[in-house]
Amino acid sequence: MINPFMEDEKDDLVDKSLVQSVIEGSQESLEALVKRHQGWIYNIALRMFRDADDAEDATQDILIKMITKLSTYQSKSAFRTWLYRIVKNHILNMKKGYREAMNKGFKPFAKNLDNAIDQDLPDDKSLPVEKAILVEETKIGCLTAMLLCLDREQRLIFIFSEIFEVSDTLGSQIFEMSKDNFRKKLSRARKQLVNFISKKCGLIDKENPCRCEKKTKAFMDAGYVDPDNRIFTNDYIHKVRELSRQRSKTLEPMFDKEYTALYREHPFQSPPDYIGLLRKVMNNSDFKRTFDL
Secondary structure (H helix, E strand, C coil), X not given: CCCCCCCCHHHXXXXXHHHHHHHCCCHHHHHHHHHHHHHXXXXXXXXXXXXXXXXXXXXXXXXXXXXXXXHHCCCCCXXXXXXXXXXXXXXXXXXXXXXXXXXCCHHHHHHHHHHCCCCCCCCHHHCCCCHHHHHHHHHHHHHHHHHXXXXXXXXXXXXXXXXXXXXXXXXHHHHCCCHXXXXXHHHHHHHHHXXXXXXXXCCCCCCCCECHHHHHHHHHHHCCCXXXXXXXXXXXXXXXXXXXXXXXXXXXXXXXXXXXXXXXXXXXXXXXXXXXXXXXXHCCHHHHHHHCC
């Protein structure tokens, strides 16, 4: 599986070759291009919104934008820069979904955690899945909800840089800002997350009282964790760290390996297959005239 953020010249040449083939009328090349990037777009959106439906809708809209704007791409720049600018612009301008609108920042989130009564989970026999899976769903969901406490731009910069290891060079190009400004915004996001995690979460500091296994029942009762419709612990192939660039030596001390690992251990979810939907777009008469399909 390709990692579009590795800044590999060979991968970029493959993208550019596919784009040229699409412009020349190849539907197969367009489908190949979608398959190369749909997983990354979906996983960025899933972490951005903590909601599978919102992530699916965002990915669908972004892929349609990619298709309809493909003729405007100029190969002087890397395709990944062009595409993930579309991702960035679309995500930053989306209407807030339910989960994002409900999150009002770190202080209200901390209060909600405090109000979630510590409870033991019932016996495995009374649950549709093992307790360990539900605890993991709670852990990933809670860490993702912490990201929602950041403003949208900080959150997206953090997701790109710390979770998917986008360099400050590529990040500044995608976000259309200086490298210095990109690093400053990332640093502020890191500080806010470290401050919250270090004071509240028991995953790093065992002295902190909050434990995922004790909050799971309350999260289930509140509807944040649905054993029959899990967001983060369904079948998956990779963890994020397995697809990373292994750039850990460049991480700033304030956001050390322990904090980074909390997010890179999360599953890299398989996206819905958008090819069927996009075929409908590609069969649209206006689109077919544009690409002479």
